[in-house]
Amino acid sequence: MPLVFAGACSHAPGITGRAERADPAARERFYAAMERLRLALEAARPDALILVAAEHFANFFMSNMPAFALGMADEYDGPIEDERFLRIARRRVPGNRDLSERLIKRVLDEVDVAYAEEWLIDHGIAVPLHFLTPRWDLPIVPANINCQGPPLAPPHRAYAFGRALRRAADAVPERVALIGTGGLSHWPATPNSGKINEGWDREFLRRWCANDKAALTAYTDEDTYREGGQGGFEIRTFIAVAGAAEGGTGEVWCYEPIPIFAVGCTAAVMSLPGAG
């Protein structure tokens, strides 16, 4: 069944954990866009949701760091963060081991992805799910791109990973949706937290909406680090969505810089040519 939905959104822990400290109007505009994203996702009637996230040492560490990984389990626990810090209660999220296995087999035709039969979710997955599947009932397939511990796979490989996920999703009978989660420019967990390079973000989103592969994969880590901070390495998750929706174009439903959330809060979708 062709992939039924492609979208992207922010996942910063402040979005839930420091909610009352944001400008209320900006926060509500972003929350409203996330609600719109939830309704669009539900309207696509997915059987499962691939979440392409930028894991933050919930599972993988520099002892053995995969460039790309997919979860292969029937359930996932988390979030690992302190409940008072994130304000999301710990729980068990459903997965689908059999579906994961079939997807992984297809992805391996194109990208050497690692798999994990045990996977703890962190804010990168929990914050989006808090908004998008508030009943926490849609089976997920967690995907991770290493955006945290350099050396990192270059953007063109993130694009290829997204394309491989698309082909894998197209090849299974289930209705599969895909959402990438990450920040654009941000300097999280540094004294610069709250710094946002809006011009750089908007240029990235312009390239993303055009699904301009050459422009999206032209980012070097040196440029990204200088203009977008170490958090900017997470543009890989958005680039993977563009790869999954190759030939389609994007639409940004919200871009709202919210310093206390540490990012330009984004909610966006991408059209899927040839999808049913």
Added chain:
Amino acid sequence: MSLYALQKLLFQLNRDPEVRRRFEADRDGLLAGYALTAEELEAVRKPDIGLLYVLGVNGQLLMHYAALRGFEWNAYLEAMREGVRRHGPVRAGVYALVPE
């Protein structure tokens, strides 16, 4: 290699309740299992969040260790600034302070 060991300790503390239990019940025994320098040991014990930041601990690890040791968000950000004032610029990693 030592920064690796320091980060490994914080990684395991963040994700493993059993490691957190040992951190409370048998801190010396737990820390003996990691090849840490005297400076790193002191920074973990105090805790000197600012020094851990300057030593190059990745923010996605340090953020949670600071929360574990009772630093609320603003206190955590201030501890990192204070660390740079007292110990100088960040020595490793990608979480360096950038000029405004």
